Amino acid sequence: MPRSFLSHLECPQCGTTYDADIIHHLCACGSPLLARYDLAAAAREVSPADVSRRAPSLWRYRELLPVRTDACEVTLGEGMTPIVPLVRAGTLHRLAHLYLKDEGLLPSGTFKARGAAVGVSRAKELGAKVLVMPTNGNAGGAWAAYAARAGLRAVVVMPELAPLITRHECAVMGSHLFLVDGLITDAGRLAGRAAAQAGWYDVSTLKEPYRIEGKKTMGYEMAEQWGWSVPDVVVYPTGGGVGLIGIYKALQEMQAMGWIGPKLPRFVAVQAAGCAPIVRAWERRAAVSELWADAATVAFGINVPKALGDFLVLKALYETDGRAIAVPDAEILAAQQELARQEGLFVCPEGAAALAAAIHLREEGWIADGDQVLLLNTGTGLKYPETVAAQPAVIPADGELPVDDIRG
Amino acid sequence: MPRSFLSHLECPQCGTTYDADIIHHLCACGSPLLARYDLAAAAREVSPADVSRRAPSLWRYRELLPVRTDACEVTLGEGMTPIVPLVRAGTLHRLAHLYLKDEGLLPSGTFKARGAAVGVSRAKELGAKVLVMPTNGNAGGAWAAYAARAGLRAVVVMPELAPLITRHECAVMGSHLFLVDGLITDAGRLAGRAAAQAGWYDVSTLKEPYRIEGKKTMGYEMAEQWGWSVPDVVVYPTGGGVGLIGIYKALQEMQAMGWIGPKLPRFVAVQAAGCAPIVRAWERRAAVSELWADAATVAFGINVPKALGDFLVLKALYETDGRAIAVPDAEILAAQQELARQEGLFVCPEGAAALAAAIHLREEGWIADGDQVLLLNTGTGLKYPETVAAQPAVIPADGELPVDDIRG
Numbered sequence: 001m002p003r004s005f006l007s008h009l010e011c012p013q014c015g016t017t018y019d020a021d022i023i024h025h026l027c028a029c030g031s032p033l034l035a036r037y038d039l040a041a042a043a044r045e046v047s048p049a050d051v052s053r054r055a056p057s058l059w060r061y062r063e064l065l066p067v068r069t070d071a072c073e074v075t076l077g078e079g080m081t082p083i084v085p086l087v088r089a090g091t092l093h094r095l096a097h098l099y100l101k102d103e104g105l106l107p108s109g110t111f112k113a114r115g116a117a118v119g120v121s122r123a124k125e126l127g128a129k130v131l132v133m134p135t136n137g138n139a140g141g142a143w144a145a146y147a148a149r150a151g152l153r154a155v156v157v158m159p160e161l162a163p164l165i166t167r168h169e170c171a172v173m174g175s176h177l178f179l180v181d182g183l184i185t186d187a188g189r190l191a192g193r194a195a196a197q198a199g200w201y202d203v204s205t206l207k208e209p210y211r212i213e214g215k216k217t218m219g220y221e222m223a224e225q226w227g228w229s230v231p232d233v234v235v236y237p238t239g240g241g242v243g244l245i246g247i248y249k250a251l252q253e254m255q256a257m258g259w260i261g262p263k264l265p266r267f268v269a270v271q272a273a274g275c276a277p278i279v280r281a282w283e284r285r286a287a288v289s290e291l292w293a294d295a296a297t298v299a300f301g302i303n304v305p306k307a308l309g310d311f312l313v314l315k316a317l318y319e320t321d322g323r324a325i326a327v328p329d330a331e332i333l334a335a336q337q338e339l340a341r342q343e344g345l346f347v348c349p350e351g352a353a354a355l356a357a358a359i360h361l362r363e364e365g366w367i368a369d370g371d372q373v374l375l376l377n378t379g380t381g382l383k384y385p386e387t388v389a390a391q392p393a394v395i396p397a398d399g400e401l402p403v404d405d406i407r408g
Numbered sequence: 409m410p411r412s413f414l415s416h417l418e419c420p421q422c423g424t425t426y427d428a429d430i431i432h433h434l435c436a437c438g439s440p441l442l443a444r445y446d447l448a449a450a451a452r453e454v455s456p457a458d459v460s461r462r463a464p465s466l467w468r469y470r471e472l473l474p475v476r477t478d479a480c481e482v483t484l485g486e487g488m489t490p491i492v493p494l495v496r497a498g499t500l501h502r503l504a505h506l507y508l509k510d511e512g513l514l515p516s517g518t519f520k521a522r523g524a525a526v527g528v529s530r531a532k533e534l535g536a537k538v539l540v541m542p543t544n545g546n547a548g549g550a551w552a553a554y555a556a557r558a559g560l561r562a563v564v565v566m567p568e569l570a571p572l573i574t575r576h577e578c579a580v581m582g583s584h585l586f587l588v589d590g591l592i593t594d595a596g597r598l599a600g601r602a603a604a605q606a607g608w609y610d611v612s613t614l615k616e617p618y619r620i621e622g623k624k625t626m627g628y629e630m631a632e633q634w635g636w637s638v639p640d641v642v643v644y645p646t647g648g649g650v651g652l653i654g655i656y657k658a659l660q661e662m663q664a665m666g667w668i669g670p671k672l673p674r675f676v677a678v679q680a681a682g683c684a685p686i687v688r689a690w691e692r693r694a695a696v697s698e699l700w701a702d703a704a705t706v707a708f709g710i711n712v713p714k715a716l717g718d719f720l721v722l723k724a725l726y727e728t729d730g731r732a733i734a735v736p737d738a739e740i741l742a743a744q745q746e747l748a749r750q751e752g753l754f755v756c757p758e759g760a761a762a763l764a765a766a767i768h769l770r771e772e773g774w775i776a777d778g779d780q781v782l783l784l785n786t787g788t789g790l791k792y793p794e795t796v797a798a799q800p801a802v803i804p805a806d807g808e809l810p811v812d813d814i815r816g
Binding site for chain 2 (some may be wrong): 074102109130145151155160164168169177178180183193197340345346380381388390396397401406407
């Protein structure tokens with residue numbers, strides 16, 4: 001049995017197909033390409049029960065991943081992040097079946113590790129030597145790590161305002177790091193030009209077809225953890241949108257293989273009020289988004305003014321009776337505090353935005369009483385110290401704690 | 409079948425036993441107490457194959473954990489951290505079978521989550537309301553999180569020099585945080601006095617018997633991941649030493665249940681040259697350590713001048729033909745860089761100390777050619793940005809990357 005049932009690449013816009021074993025970036029028509037598998041053959045050879053017996057990493061779904069040889073699997077043990085119930089926050093907001101998948105528990109502390117693990121593995125397999133990418137920080141940290149593990153060079157370009165710790169991640173991994181006095185779109189332009197000039201492998205979001213294959217494992221895991229079923233609503237913080245597209249792709253693959261039934265979750269794309277191009281497009285029932293001017297939000301990971309895969313995100317929303325919603329930064333920070341104080345979870349602002357959105361949608365009635373709601377927390381709050389104020393008192397070593405001021 | 413086979417508490421110094429279902433801290437003789445289980449009954453009811461089929465969290469070993477009721481299990485999905493092979497670093501240092509268990513992939517980013525999950529669960533079950541503790545930072549972050557999830561109050565006292573991010577963790581969780589102008593021993597004195605004065609539940613290292621029960625799950629996981637066997641050498645960064653004691657305790661329990669054979673790993677306790685009381689004691693074949701004056705190291709988590717459980721650490725070293733070793737800060741930081749550049753792992757300095765120690769022990773010949781060596785990385789480097797310099801160039805948005813300066 002082959003390790004992977006990858007069969008070809010396909011353009012979701014014009015239908016053109018490409019050989020998956022040759023390096024391709026975008027389709028000739030300008031669209032991203034998607035990896036396709038011989039799902040019928042995969043379904044004959046592997047079952048949900050088989051994968052459930054394997055080690056708890058995203059590679060348990062290897063037949064549905066694009067890496068053909070064991071030697072090219074570049075792994076730090078990533079995957080099978082927990083889904084935790086949010087009983088107290090749920091009760092507070094009349095969300096009786098509220099859950100959070102905690103992607104903070106991955107190498108580099110964010111869901112970006114999934115795309116990097118699979119993307120770097122496949123880049124290595126295809127013979128790439130230098131990877132170049134724009135990033136809002138977290139993808140850079142993740143790709144720098146996996147590139148180092150693979151023995152590849154990484155060139156990372158991030159906005160000056162990206163989370164500081166992501167600079168340290170890139171630096172410690174020995175990657176070439178540049179800051180740009182601008183947004184991720186500016187970083188993308190710089191990276192794209194350099195890639196063309198030097199012949200580097202451009203791993204910008206959706207400019208190569210394998211990052212999304214890593215991200216889609218969130219969907220496989222979700223279904224497996226849900227007992228090979230799905231929740232009613234999936235709430236996803238949306239910047240480039242690859243996670244959402246990936247989860248949807250995974251569900252469609254699992255349906256084709258008979259691993260899950262016909263039910264799909266309603267997808268919610270959450271954006272920050274300061275950068276909400278997908279929300280604006282969804283409100284107009286548009287097929288694509290328009291560049292958002294003067295984008296700014298504390299949830300820096302979703303500060304993406306225009307996403308290459310916007311049409312795929314919108315398609316997923318329309319096809320699942322889903323929706324897009326924007327939440328202001330103040331509500332994002334309040335939700336972050338609430339998840340910590342009520343649930344013991346220090347999430348990134350992007351993940352907190354998912355809770356803020358769910359609260360709105362419940363109030364509106366869009367989320368109904370019995371709905372099972374899954375929030376995706378895309379990363380750990382440890383990477384965002386500036387979102388939390390801490391001014392503790394200093395006690396001399398020979399002093400006393402102010403016991404009387406503290407009550408149980 | 410009961411959920412837990414916890415039977416009683418026992419003093420490892422004088423043998424006195426205590427009722428496990430009443431709050432106890434130290435033995436009357438001053439020693440820490442250890443939790444004991446009816447291992448014969450547990451072995452009849454549960455097998456390695458049974459636990460391997462359960463969800464990948466530390467609670468898969470619930471029969472050997474002290475929590476009696478499902479409702480008191482306070483969990484964020486922690487456990488089953490990966491063991492990753494270090495092929496390139498291993499080759500470089502003639503350690504052909506070198507592995508690292510990555511405890512950075514836990515809630516709050518360190519192995520402290522294990523002790524906090526189990527310790528807080530049991531504190532809740534026993535009726536505690538306010539938990540107070542000294543910490544070098546990471547345990548504070550972890551216990552603050554689990555206390556918040558449990559609905560308990562946490563009072564945390566840490567040195568001013570503790571990693572900054574751990575202040576933010578305590579603050580966001582709503583715990584009461586105090587800094588002390590001194591070391592963890594000073595924080596411990598303040599916490600102990602406050603506990604006595606206010607009747608709070610003192611959860612200082614080994615002052616209650618359940619934190620170690622969480623930590624010991626590293627040992628259960630290690631054995632399970634090793635195919636119900638053990639490596640030849642386990643290298644452990646040692647401050648309070650509870651992790652090492654816990655792993656050793658787990659191995660003894662598994663031997664008593666017949667889950668693993670008679671082979672034990674040789675334990676290595678690694679300390680920083682700037683704070684090495686266990687190493688000094690081991691060199692003198694002493695049973696206990698002496699307070700280390702003017703303790704200071706970049707590996708702040710192991711900056712513990714005198715550990716309450718020192719005699720248990722030393723016992724584990726003597727009984728397994730193990731040893732203690734000190735490594736200077738410069739070697740710790742070099743090992744941290746090496747693990748990043750060679751292996752894609754951004755580890756904390758404590759974890760890096762384990763690699764620095766293994767390199768020495770191989771050079772000395774204490775680690776032999778064919779030895780399987782497992783390093784414990786106790787936390788993520790994301791919590792220690794100051795250990796890595798990052799001064800990237802800034803490029804204007806309309807500029808160009810210096811392509812010619814970068815070579816694959």
